[in-house]
Amino acid sequence: MSHVSIRHGWKAVALVGVMSLGLAACGGNSSDSASGSGDSGGDLTIGASLPLTGDFSEPGSAAKQGYEVWQAITNANGGLLGRQVKLTIKDDASNQNTIVSDYNALISQDNVDMLLGTFSSLLNLPASSVAEKNRMLYVEPAGGSPDMFNRGYKYLFFAQQATADKQGLVFADWVKNLPPDQRPKTAAYPTLDDPFAAPNVDGIRAVLEGAGIKTVYKTTYAIDTKNFDSIVAAMKSANPDLVVHGATFEDGVGLTRSMLKAGFTPKMFYETSTPSFADQYVKAIGEENTEGVMYAVSYSPEADTPGNKEFVAQYKKMFGTAIPPEDAADAYAAAEVMQAAVEAVGSIDDQAKLADWLRSHPVDTILGQLTWDDTGAPEGDFLIGQWLNGTAEIVLPPEVATAKAEVGWHPGS
Amino acid sequence: MTELLQTLVLSLLVGGIYALVASGLTLIFGVMRVINIAHGAYLILGAFITYTLWNQLGLDPLVGVLITTPVVFGLGWLIYRLMVRPIRHAPMSSTVLLTFGLALVTEGVMGLIWGNNSTAIRPSYVDESFHVGALFLPKAQVYGGVLAVVVLGALWLILTKTWLGRAIRAAAANPASAELVGIKVTSVAALVFGLGLAAAGAGGAITGVLYPFVPGSHYVWIARLLAIVVLGGLGSLEGAVVSALIFGFAETVTAVYISPAWATAVPYAIVFAVLLIRPQGLLGTRLRDDAVAA
Numbered sequence: 001m002s003h004v005s006i007r008h009g010w011k012a013v014a015l016v017g018v019m020s021l022g023l024a025a026c027g028g029n030s031s032d033s034a035s036g037s038g039d040s041g042g043d044l045t046i047g048a049s050l051p052l053t054g055d056f057s058e059p060g061s062a063a064k065q066g067y068e069v070w071q072a073i074t075n076a077n078g079g080l081l082g083r084q085v086k087l088t089i090k091d092d093a094s095n096q097n098t099i100v101s102d103y104n105a106l107i108s109q110d111n112v113d114m115l116l117g118t119f120s121s122l123l124n125l126p127a128s129s130v131a132e133k134n135r136m137l138y139v140e141p142a143g144g145s146p147d148m149f150n151r152g153y154k155y156l157f158f159a160q161q162a163t164a165d166k167q168g169l170v171f172a173d174w175v176k177n178l179p180p181d182q183r184p185k186t187a188a189y190p191t192l193d194d195p196f197a198a199p200n201v202d203g204i205r206a207v208l209e210g211a212g213i214k215t216v217y218k219t220t221y222a223i224d225t226k227n228f229d230s231i232v233a234a235m236k237s238a239n240p241d242l243v244v245h246g247a248t249f250e251d252g253v254g255l256t257r258s259m260l261k262a263g264f265t266p267k268m269f270y271e272t273s274t275p276s277f278a279d280q281y282v283k284a285i286g287e288e289n290t291e292g293v294m295y296a297v298s299y300s301p302e303a304d305t306p307g308n309k310e311f312v313a314q315y316k317k318m319f320g321t322a323i324p325p326e327d328a329a330d331a332y333a334a335a336e337v338m339q340a341a342v343e344a345v346g347s348i349d350d351q352a353k354l355a356d357w358l359r360s361h362p363v364d365t366i367l368g369q370l371t372w373d374d375t376g377a378p379e380g381d382f383l384i385g386q387w388l389n390g391t392a393e394i395v396l397p398p399e400v401a402t403a404k405a406e407v408g409w410h411p412g413s
Numbered sequence: 414m415t416e417l418l419q420t421l422v423l424s425l426l427v428g429g430i431y432a433l434v435a436s437g438l439t440l441i442f443g444v445m446r447v448i449n450i451a452h453g454a455y456l457i458l459g460a461f462i463t464y465t466l467w468n469q470l471g472l473d474p475l476v477g478v479l480i481t482t483p484v485v486f487g488l489g490w491l492i493y494r495l496m497v498r499p500i501r502h503a504p505m506s507s508t509v510l511l512t513f514g515l516a517l518v519t520e521g522v523m524g525l526i527w528g529n530n531s532t533a534i535r536p537s538y539v540d541e542s543f544h545v546g547a548l549f550l551p552k553a554q555v556y557g558g559v560l561a562v563v564v565l566g567a568l569w570l571i572l573t574k575t576w577l578g579r580a581i582r583a584a585a586a587n588p589a590s591a592e593l594v595g596i597k598v599t600s601v602a603a604l605v606f607g608l609g610l611a612a613a614g615a616g617g618a619i620t621g622v623l624y625p626f627v628p629g630s631h632y633v634w635i636a637r638l639l640a641i642v643v644l645g646g647l648g649s650l651e652g653a654v655v656s657a658l659i660f661g662f663a664e665t666v667t668a669v670y671i672s673p674a675w676a677t678a679v680p681y682a683i684v685f686a687v688l689l690i691r692p693q694g695l696l697g698t699r700l701r702d703d704a705v706a707a
Contacts, residue, residue: 053520054629057529094629193674221673224633226624229423229551230668230676237416250531253625260540261551284533284625289540 646697
């Protein structure tokens, strides 16, 4: 009997070892986490849960970088309220149930002093409810669905320029006002069934239909859709001049690749989120296929906004590239908003005061100046980006543009 | 008419690839009565290995199958010897739990090695199609479909024309009697587990070219694969192939003629309906409660 136990013992140890390694990699707190304020000798602890694995791991990982850059810069400048800041970041695996557990654990077990938001409306919807219930300020770097802001919450603020339904309006107005010979006559609107992507597309469609641009194809697909060939085949039959695609990342890549395979290259192509992933986007669809693709974006690395140069420099120092992804910048801006409120109020004891201050004061961020209405929804205009000659340029509105907007998608050029 | 033909062609190409990946899962169940929840994770592992071979060595992903498949086979053999065999006589729920744990571990390890960023394999033909009249046949799908047929054909030949195949079928049908005629059922089971995962690895090489992936992509795949093998009849290779083609057809037709929003739901509704009429699946046989696991 003992022989059998010993013989199997090493296997059990190896199995447990490997599983521990893997499970550690799958979830739990990230390596730069710290314990709650009670254990950290006066550090100001800030908690967040991000989708570091699963469907939203791409933007979640970028958001983590943004928070880490903010931590490094803030601590180098003396911290917040004279205390060094420490991040506690959990991985919610892109799961709505896990994120509720994570934010509850951050508040009741890790005893964090402040919270920061997560990525995507899908995850921020439940996470912000936990913060609201616990009366803690919740500044989110993403989560622009209008549904976020019709719940009467007092502690929720969105650290971008506009909610999803308004993010494409600058683009829609530009299309509407194109000369008749350049203006598309028909449009197709495929979109992911997502509280961010769908309102974004609906907002554009309402403007363009009002301008007489005929909708020839419209569909919503499920989040686990992998194969876009059938959608593209149907779109190709409808033959629209313009495609407005509501996407996150993988589905944006999938649909674009299917369009290329089908030889379906409409005159104009606008897509939410996906083209803003810079290097990842270029690697996924090929630089030669990016020419002319348009998208809404909250951030430009070249923007002359307060603190942007410092952010880009620190990002490069920590992550090796001077082109931070949009989601890293949005996360950094969310932390800046939280920081501004804390510094202005001078205390974190009553977080209702922090929320009241944000409702009545603008905040300068690397995205530009942000202001909010009573629901925590931002009141500004989004930027419109376009891929031109292999570079992501800001083309609208004209006053902040780095290049002139061009009509046409020219894949393969 | 063109739209219908296009839909049929696309569904056939998708179904063929589903068949390849599902074949390994049903093979493992057929011989060992193990429902391998980690199957999708090894499909993604195959995609990542293929990506590395393509990205670092410039090896075409479909040629990379020649390396990916043996690597994943070896890993499968090792996993069986170290982890599955010790609990092979335990209730089926134990192996489900073990393989679910393996899926999580594999996802975590892939995240450590390759990161959690979306990865795409883009050989030169990835955006190109063959054009037949008004129809388009994406080259990557066509090559993937041909490869799937070749691998499935090889698997069928192994199972029906070789001594190993006879041993596998004997071990699946009656492990105790197979032992009596000199078949080492445990060794056969290890080979089958390896073969099953190798099919997933080969499928990963193909799907990695067709769709971008992250370590967590396996959740979507395992849900789809389990539905396919249950519809075909757990343990039936022919059933898995027929079911995969039905699944691909239902997905594609729904997306085109009903709505893409229903494209992932309708195939599951078909599975549900079939199981109500035929609980053992299309080509499956009813399991005996006293069947001895290998």
